[in-house]
Amino acid sequence: MSLLIDSVSKRFGEVQALQDVSLDIKPGEVFGFLGANGAGKTTAMRVVLDIIRPDSGTVTWNGKLNTELPRETWGYLPEERGLYAKMNVLEQLVFFAKLHGVRGKAAERETRDWLERFRIPEYADRRAEQLSKGNQQKIQFIAAILHDPQVLLMDEPFTGLDPVNVALLKEAFLEMKDRGKTLVFSTHQMETVEELCESIAILDRGIVVVAGSVRDVRRSTGRQMVRLAVEGDLELTWLATLDGVRITRHGQDYTEAEVAPGHDPGSVLRSALSRGCKIRHFEMADPSLEQIFIEHVGQIDTTERTLAPKAAQA
């Protein structure tokens, strides 16, 4: 009983958009798709939505094929944002709700309710073209969830939003989760993933390179991180001389080093003590998702990141 993507492959001409992709997304879970541009995130979502038919493989939700499921099952926030520019907000939201089978008065009530929750009730009678991009994005999010879908698929939902609206959207996310919805979204923003997701999959050129719970993925390389700060020595150059240890970052607060699989992170602490260092900070941690991502995929393409603060190193 889950959203099961079973060996899905899809080719567009010369491009292998998805290759033998299999994922198991549990009901009620928040699931993150990570991947560079062109990795196949949007295609994967469109295949789930039955907008695109795969060359091979199947998608099932609670044991039923997606081709047999009613469209109301899904809520979709596309990456390409767009509304009917000349139509007023209430009218088009009611229109979308009706298309998804919400009838008459209920459609309008739900719409006003959500506008209220996003603190934009006064926009109900404005034309979409009069709204800022961020507000249009909120309207689209509402359009995706108005019909109370069981599964929400969102393509880059946080891109282009200011921090206040990101927080609002996260709040709405958690509410949908509390209502028992299954949430699937794609993003470039690692800290959002670490904050919201229970499970993730990293895609690279149509292939799932790693998938599972966030915890498992972070441990997937076997590496561990140590963060160390001692009185009077900011450089800590001796760390690099230890076996299996590599300095990844110098900082005011602490120096971060990576300990290769099979080596004991505790050796760093022991060696610091043996050198007579006065230790102010010592921490052992799993690598961040960004480090995992870079290791699997290479440098993150940051072109679409906008107002969001940079991950981890702020």
Next chain:
Amino acid sequence: MKGWRTLFPNAWYVAVREYRSRARSRSFVLGTALLAVIAFAATQLPVLVDFAAGSSQTRLEVVVRASGLPSDSLSVLDQVLNSPASSDPNAHKAFVLTWLPGADVTQARLEALTAGKFDALLVIDRDPSTQDLTFLLRTDLTRDGPVVKAISSALTNLEIEDRLVRAGTSTGAILAPYALEVVPADSTASATNSVGHEVSTDLLSTGLIVLVFMAIITYGMWVAISVAEEKGSRVMELMLNATTPLQMLAGKVIGNGAAGLTQYGIVLAAVVGGLLAQVPIHKAVVGSNAGTQFGGLAPNVLAAFVVLFVLGFLLYSLLYAALGSLVSRQEDVQSATSPLMVLIMAGYFMSVFGLQSIDETWVKIASYVPFFSPYLMLARVSAGHVEPWEFGLSVLLLGMSIVVALFLAARIYSAGVLLYGQRLSLREVLKAARVSR
């Protein structure tokens, strides 16, 4: 395709949205208003013509010094000068005649002429040797102007009439009524159509064909633009999960078609209103009644028009939608739909030429070809040379082609809307369509 089972109500919601956004757009409101005003104004043209004529009425005094003029001389002059004769005695007249038998050209009369109390003085004498009538026209009107020419040709008639009477006959006797009967070559039945009726039918069917032509071009283009706009604004992405391509296509065609019919209805109302208002307006402006002639429209022609109009629009607008999905900018719609334009123009010109040779084999064949039948079958029906089964077959073929077009358009559409960027060639899209749902 699962779309069939659930075509409604979503297609209906899409249609309502299309209709509203179209009918509320400024271009629709202004365009319809402009067309209605033009249509209304056109119906008032006869009033305008009469009004312009009314300002140039010619008062003509006729001094008859000749003896033995035909008894109906005055009415002959009056009829020719004021043709076309109107049965309404109050109707506007270009000439007002004052008939003065046995009078003479007095000084007072000449002074009245120079003073402009009337426009022209005609003196009729008889040549003593030939016994022919002679005419003298005193006037300040232009020598070669239309008024003088009209008087001159009227006098020719009077002269002829006078000579005929002196020869012992009259125009009435010479031009005794005769009838020209016209029968179809393959029919033994007597004629139902006189020559005059054929001419007005030709005009009428050309008018109906132009109506079909305009509707397909204008409102079909609306469908294409609407598809391209949705793709361009990316709202398509939301619609993709909310509807199926079939629902979208059906909704768009119905919605835009209904908006088009609304525009037609309003313009038609303006025409009817204009015709009804013609009489009172004519009375107020010109001071007399107008003689409007309505062309009769046979009910079977009207029914054929409605059927072919609707089916023709459906066929073409589906293809417009498919081609509209290949582009994402409104500027590209024109070029993307140009192949259809060629097809539509071809059908239109074929029907215009076909009207001249309605019984030719090529016209008959073309009137079964779906893309041309909306025009050519209409032309044939209004010419009255169609058997019921011929019409039925043509409509059946047209209906079947609509079903084919629907599936083809849905295919192209569902593939086309997902492909952005450069304008796509039809071949690329068909390749993509094979693998999409």
